Amino acid sequence: MKNKLSLIFTIAGILFLSNACTDLKEKVLDESLSAKLTDEDEANGLLAPVYALLPNLFQHTTYFALQEISTDEAILPYRGGTDWGDNGIYLALHAHNTTSTDPNVASTWNTLVQSISRSITAITSFKNSTNPSAALYLAEARGMRAYYNLIALDMFGIAFLKEDAGTTSQIIRGDEAVKYIESELLAVEPLVQSKATVGPGRINQAAVWGLLARLYLNAPVYRNIYGATFDFSAAEMDKVIQYSDKVIASGQAKLSADYFAIFGNNNHTNEELIFAVDQRPELNGHNRMAYFSISGDQFPLAAFPAANGTDGPGITSDFYQSWVQAYGAVDPKRDPRFYQENMSIYSNKADTCITDASYKINRGILRGQQYGALRVNGAFVRCPDGKLKVGKLGYVTRNKADLMVDFTEKIDFTTAGSNYNSGYRVEKYEFSSSSNTGRNRGEADIVILRLADIYMMRAEAKLRKSNDAAGALADVNLVRASRTVTLPPPALTSMSLDLLFRERGFEFYWEMLRRTDMIRFGKYEGKWTEKTNADVKKRIFPIPQTAIDGASNLPGYMKQNDSY
Template sequence: MKKSYITSLVLTGLISITSCTDLAENVLDEASATGLTDKQAADGNIAPVYARLPDIFLHTNYFALQEISTDEAILPYRGGTDWGDNGIYVAMHQHTHTSTDPNLRNTWNLLTQSISRSISALSTLPTINDQNAKTYIAEARGMRAYYNMLLLDLFGLVFVKENPQAISDIRRGEQAFEYIKSEFLAAEPDLLQTVGPGRLTKAAVWGLLARLHLNAAVYRDRYATQFTFKPEDMDKVIEYTDKIISSGQYQLSRDYFSIFNDNNHDNKELIFAVDQRAELNGHNRMAYFSLSGDQFPLPAFPAANGTDGPAITPDYYQTWVTAYSGDPTVDPRFYKQNMIIPADSCIAASDFSMNRGILRGQQYGLLRPAGAFIRCGNNYRIGRLTNVTRNRPTLPVNFTERVDFTVPGSDYNTGYRVLKYEFSKKSSSGRNLGDADISIVRLADVYLMRAEAKLRKSNDAAGALADVNAVRAARTATTPAPALSTINLDLLYRERGFELYWEMVRRTDMIRFGKYEGTWTEKTNSDPKKRIFPIPQNAIDGASNLPGYLKQNEGY
């Protein structure tokens, strides 16, 4: 008898993880869903495989692990009232996090649940007589490999099993790397090339294989004093990135910030992304997370505002200043001015658009002193913003370079903020309906991975420089960033920081480039054991009936 997931909200209350380590999950039997066609059964089995991706990429899950642990993002205890959260964001940034961190636990649970759903789909789809079943099997297998790849990167292990009722085999190091590689290779032949970016395609697997091989030295020997990048791995990076680039299916976007617009699903730079369209499951909060509580991007919704979350560190900001002799605005990836208005004026709702990128200094926007926007007839008044929502109407929303964990450095105005992903025009609260798809693999990253492989394999500086400058030159909607005249690994690392900031690759990059044990704002911990996170304590406790099965990572 076939088993099938029912794609409805009712399912949410029926699914349960019985253990974080045996990856068991209750699956509805087809008998409870009479009348399903084979197509409905097939669709109902593949949908849950992708369903938790938006939750994994939530701002307090994967983002926190990949960005707040690095020099790109810092989240202080704002004003002594917001984002204290028992110190977990301070600890994450300072590399003093523990195995009870709830963001680590949530990310672990979501990844293991997604592996479980992939295994369940793989056990059922072969029994369904639908023309899409073969493709769905490949997608489920590839997604299982992807979720395991995230587990390997974050926690240093993978779970391997085929039978949903079996106990998973745990692998680390070389064995884990080889398992993920073999699964991607097995899935690739039956994947389509026309269903992205929200579903796994051949090009998506090529991009993930390139990333896997690029980080292979780390995954094989996590605590190495110096990583050994094998030429054969770099050859594979070049091979898979060549496939994507030569396919001609993807294009570097002329407008950098359009890659992150609320209608970016059809942007040709995206190869693989978290599908966040509101008509599906859109709820990414990447837009509101960093903004001030007095920045309101949507005239139609006076409750949609920021939350005074993380800022960039002065250390990261200074990489831009150094690169451009004090004026980073010459790089269109740094900032896009959309509000070209007098300091105090009125504007039609249709003409109002937030500035994008890294926001500095005094901020202007819609004025809402008493819960409603000030109107000028049919238009809206724009002016200098103050912290009205924080009951501090004399404190300007004036973002400063300084941000740290001191009382002055944690105030509401400290730290330059990031508005990279656009607010959804349908978001009534700022916390819902984030339509912008979140990039997992995009073409610029593919060029930069190829450039890095060229440098690491044979010091092909000319080839690497051509790839980096191709990305820079493509942003022609405004004046593109000036071409680089030279390239080396340090400059390439800096370039990845400029192109991919806040896209949840920074921690992985810092480890690979040997930067993660460095010192930056409020962080001095140099313990290489922090290159992976602790396995959540509740997972270890859940496996206590299997002595020795799930061992805590070193250093925790």
């Protein structure tokens, strides 16, 4: 069954489907594999489209951009005055000045509503199916509909309530939306399969428990999105603890001893992953998480001299300094989550010859002068013995050979702070070994939920419920101590909400959790590099103007979020 579904995922992922409308109606093309399908094939064919747009949702310019570039963690300036200008949308996003015509907001919205539409189509079909697997797949489709609605609630402040594919969705907000998503997840909890059965690429029992914990932890925000404070009730914090306990006790996930293996090309079998975007089938995913931040003159693959980065976002000095403050006189690379040096040769000053098989770029937060394969006229320079010639990189592809790929801490919207080399970069996900362009053929599953987050959510609930600092500290230190492939981070000696927020930044940077975390911890209206806007109405994004216009024939149906 797994192999069949993986094949159908691949085919569904490349089918052309029309853009979803506001009322979640979508024209679904014939997705048959043959004229004579078995009942199981038909069931798989209905379920596959429910997942097929996840790689699109988790691209660099959709969910990632909105969740990271809007925060103190990531910033994307107008590089060199020529690249990533995009009519100022990334500058506006970081400064909390996004408008309803932002194309990345529209793309994220459209992908979400289209995925909800596909889920409803599958639910309707499975309700009428006599297939023995129908009840199981129905639960899975309902679970994914709840997940997509959870993202929509988090980002846009609304959820879509709809059971019949032929009717218009009801838009719900606040507590009503929280209760709806909760009821759906609780309904499918006893019906979906274990992670051991279906893997992390499909909604599973541990994923449902983890999503319930995430929902309960953020529910006070969703009920009162513009509030000065949030009511983290003891009852809901108990539920966070309850469902976190279920995940941990089930044994369906284990903390990874190697932190960067969680984001490696073979991470589908990494036991820490609970729920993820499965990018394995036919390498039909994307490599954008690895390509987006590194330099256009970093070429990570000996086999593909056209596969490079793009000089996208860097981390802000504010976020980098949180590491510095935590480690004092010790370089933060002492923390195995901060940096992984795959090739110590990159620290050498002289050019060096290296075999193709040994060539592998460093991971984590990249600072200073970068070394790599030297490239001239589209081909890698070779030593006399045929090995790759590795040396200091300059911005040759930008026709700025005198500008070295020497990443600086300073990055902002000034001319100097917007240069190609400004800002420390992030290479958290491993660069796909099969990506011939650098953009395509992703191999690493993109993490949606992993076990470390379960422990961290439980720690936060303990603090918010009864200020159980000792219990929270134990959970956080357990995660830190698990990274034993290298020297693990030193144990912390105290715990508070501010320290936990800092720790979540260290553990989950670049994982599309930062905006949600900042709002919940009361940090989103703060000041950081190039951001001073303290308007609480910017906690959620505008509903795209295209969606407002598309619903104009239904007066009052699609109400724009406040301040947009």
